[in-house]
Amino acid sequence: MRILENIISDRGSKYAVSGGPCQSEDDARVFLKNLTRIKKFAKATHNTWGLITDAGPIKNDDGESGAGMVILRMLEREALHNHIIVVTRWYGGKHLGGDRFRHVQEAVRIYLADLQG
Structure with missing residues (x-):
């Protein structure tokens, strides 16, 4: 499991991105369960x-x-199969509107760049 924390901050909302090998929806549930064992991620919005x-x-x-x-x-687009990517957001009290999609995209970009070294 690869976790990149505190990658984006906007109007109080904070973002992290994580991921790893994953073959099925059941694997995804296990991945999420393991991620949310980390107290900070369990409390995410x-x-x-x-x-x-x-x-x-x-x-x-x-x-x-x-x-x-x-x-x-x-x-x-990246042709990345059997690899889950999770974008985590902690809501900061202000609605971000369409910017939230830009932040999700940026979080995934950061993860993919880190994955490729």
Whole structure:
């Protein structure tokens, strides 16, 4: 499990991104369970994720409507299969509007750049 914390901050909201090898929706549930064993991530407002398996794409917005699709599109562009990416947000009290999608994209970009070394 690769975790990059405190990567984006905007109007009080803070973001982290994490990911790792993942073959199925069951694996994704295990990944999320392990991630939320870290108290900070258990208290997050949203743990949004996307994953492309051999069986097809899977996503979960976790209340951040549309964010899972943003992650899936980026995974498709990179042709990254069987690897989950989770974008975590701690809500800071102010609505971000469309900027939240820009932040999800940037979080995934940061993760992919780190993954490629």
